[in-house]
Amino acid sequence: MQNSLRPAADSPTGPRAHASGRTEQLFGIRRHAAMPERDGALNPAAFEAGPWCLDLDGRPTGAAATVIMDNATAVAVHHAAPGVETVVTTELQINVLAPLPAFDAAAITEGRTEGPLLECWTRPLSWDAGGGVGRAWLEDAEGRRIVEATGWFQAVPTGAPENRAAFTAAAALPRGPETRVPxxxxxxxxxxxxxxxxxxxxxxxxxxxxxxxxxxxxxxxxxxxxxxxxxxxxxxxxxxxxxxxxxxxxxxxxxxxxxxxxxxxxxxxxxxxxxxxxxxxxxxxxxxxxxxxxxxxxxxxxxxxxxxxxxxxx
Amino acid sequence: MQNSLRPAADSPTGPRAHASGRTEQLFGIRRHAAMPERDGALNPAAFEAGPWCLDLDGRPTGAAATVIMDNATAVAVHHAAPGVETVVTTELQINVLAPLPAFDAAAITEGRTEGPLLECWTRPLSWDAGGGVGRAWLEDAEGRRIVEATGWFQAVPTGAPENRAAFTAAAALPRGPETRVPxxxxxxxxxxxxxxxxxxxxxxxxxxxxxxxxxxxxxxxxxxxxxxxxxxxxxxxxxxxxxxxxxxxxxxxxxxxxxxxxxxxxxxxxxxxxxxxxxxxxxxxxxxxxxxxxxxxxxxxxxxxxxxxxxxxx
Missing domain, CATH: 3.10.129.10 (Hotdog Thioesterase)
Structure with a gap:
């Protein structure tokens, strides 16, 4: 298994196509059109904090970043292992390091404002033809890590195209007030x-x-x-x-x-x-x-x- | 809880006393007299691979680095949170990213050679007066991460001095062939x-x-x-x-x-x-x-x- 602490300039971390679906949309993933790179880490998206971060008692939790952490660690492994077309997560570890930035849930639900953004960064830790492991994290404007994750992935055969089409189509559903809820x-x-x-x-x-x-x-x-x-x-x-x-x-x-x-x-x-x-x-x-x-x-x-x-x- | 992605020059990561005991000695911890710093990460010790990394079937596993990972993440939190005197681990996550470097177990047991060294680095991720969370990893000479860990700690009252004395004394026991075993x-x-x-x-x-x-x-x-x-x-x-x-x-x-x-x-x-x-x-x-x-x-x-x-x- 090839791995890297600090992917060098020649590391294969260039953007590859990653489809995004409804779950990504509902849980605060705001993808960037281009993927900035810094010290071998990739920045595929930002995370918008909002009502979708509220738990069953209406309290915000960084655990809500699980969807973006799963996706981002997959992006890192996927980009590092060029021969791997499709991966599935076998194990995901999420650490909630600090509180999310404050947001006005009611105003976001009503569409009067958007939530604060945390940048999502990711880097591969180790990989081979069979899969790999990646690290992702959310950081605030001061560079503080708010949530971190480690994701393990296995390469698998690519699934049926009709499932992929349904996945992509669902991402085009409207994001109305009923989607901006706990x-x-x-x-x-x-x-x-x-x-x-x-x-x-x-x-x-x-x-x-x-x-x-x-x-x-x-x-x-x-x-x-x-x-x-x-x-x-x-x-x-x-x-x-x-x-x-x-x-x-x-x-x-x-x-x-x-x-x-x-x-x-x-x-x-x-x-x-x-x-x-x-x-x-x-x-x-x-x-x-x-x-x-x-x-x-x-x-x-x-x-x-x-x-x-x-x-x-x- | 204060936290940091990249501890700055003024981050409180200077060395503080960390006692080392018999378990540290038995499981490959080779402490450095000084603690090098790089980008806010500390390098308190190296890990010597050897027979103590062999499992119940005689196969090497990076999981053997658990003792140094526990210690090193504690060092990071301890140094970041200057008011915290004593911490206990509440949770530790270890990821084995790649195989350990090869070693000649018999020669090490017989004292004819020493095992290969992996440098141990650690950095605090988040902390406050009640405890914190740190990251540690072992890297090989090429900078590849072999094992990684995340440790969560709570501040606790300092224990009885006689226990600490026994701990330190045990580290002075001889490191004979019977200690260089699976x-x-x-x-x-x-x-x-x-x-x-x-x-x-x-x-x-x-x-x-x-x-x-x-x-x-x-x-x-x-x-x-x-x-x-x-x-x-x-x-x-x-x-x-x-x-x-x-x-x-x-x-x-x-x-x-x-x-x-x-x-x-x-x-x-x-x-x-x-x-x-x-x-x-x-x-x-x-x-x-x-x-x-x-x-x-x-x-x-x-x-x-x-x-x-x-x-x-x-």
Missing amino acids: MPGLLAARPETLPPADRAVRPAVTAAVAPGARFAPKPELANPSGAVHGGAMTLRAVVAAQAAMPDRELYDVQAVRVVFTRPGHGEMVALTRVRHAGRSLRLVDVDLVPVGEDGAPVAEKPMVQVQVTFRAAR | MPGLLAARPETLPPADRAVRPAVTAAVAPGARFAPKPELANPSGAVHGGAMTLRAVVAAQAAMPDRELYDVQAVRVVFTRPGHGEMVALTRVRHAGRSLRLVDVDLVPVGEDGAPVAEKPMVQVQVTFRAAR
Whole structure:
């Protein structure tokens, strides 16, 4: 596996075509027409902070950058490995380093203003013909890193052209006020499965998983292969992890790690397990699994396996 | 939380005292007397590759760098946050980007040669009075990154001086041939709990955990607080994750994520669960838990909760 700390002037990081779809549009990705390069890192897009960064309690979280982090790390690997046509994410790690810049959610929803932009940078860390690993991050105007991610990718055969066409077409859907809303709505979370927050109730640590948040099918969230976008899958798991903690308003997402095991399709239910519930640190496991014909979760067919850590809010 | 993409000339990254113990010595940390700085990153030590990088089947793995990655990310946060005296790791993510340089294990054990060195660099990513997050990596002579890590830390009260004295004293123990051996021995793994490898046997994916590798108490592995060093705890979990996969020789460690929930003390047993066993990707969960008076694992008191991903060996 070839790799590089500081891709040199001859590193193969020139722009290659990357299709963008509806999920990218909904979750704040604002692509640049050209891709600036700095010290071997690429700047394919900016991230617009906005209502799509609000969690199930209306609190902003940098975890919302998961979609752009998944895409940007893929861009880095894709550009570094010229023989690789199509990649799938096998694992994604997101670290939320600092709060997002403030924004006026109501004004953005009403179309009176746009959200603040964070530039997205990415660089390949290591790659070969079979795939690779890349780093991406969002930085503010002062160069501070707000969110960082590491993404692992495998080369796969290119999917059916009709899925790609549907993906691209969905990106042309209108971006009306109904698309400028908090994360759970964009992710098609079923509201009746999201319990209210209660700062007085600490979650129970259990050995067994419990069914939690559910998500309706939403074709707009498809990736170019026709499955649900990996970034959207990850965000669904983050929402489900939060929903499993009644006192979640006292905690911020620290880091998210997702392993992609099967393509995401159809109605999904989160099987959650609070593994640690300390005062300063939390660990919640989430598997997103399909729903069987009898309406029960199919635990043995997880589509993503996710662990979310939280730290005390500051 | 203050943070920085590129610590400037006035960033508080000057050297501060960092004690080094036996675990550091056993796992390849070769500290520099001075700490070079480059673009805001610090170079506190080099990592010597050697027999301590060999896993339970005698195969080298970059995961062995976990001890230096834990230390180095702590150094970065410690130096960035001048008011923070003592930190504990809450979460550590290790990515193994490329194979280690080749070494002659037998010659190193016999003291006829030393192993190849990889320089260890680290930089703070974000910090405040309560803790922070840092990045560390090992690079080879060509500047290629071989292993990378992200560490999250919390500020804590400084521990008892007698523990710190024992920690420092242990670093003065002789580094004889018995210390230049594969990882399981250094970690005090009980050999009878490490089943032989079998490339023909794929592990079963299960919903329940199973007891796996066991580890004997080993005071040499203490950190300055008197608990087992976080890097050694993590490596024990890596060995246990490998032990849970009979066909492990077909796979390399891709990434390790560990969450530190309780101080590590005494006899430990790994409760393992293979969560995904695909051809190209594996996910194994490991909790290291104490052993009760009846000899049974105490599942509800995990000291670390670890997830290890593996990818097909290349």
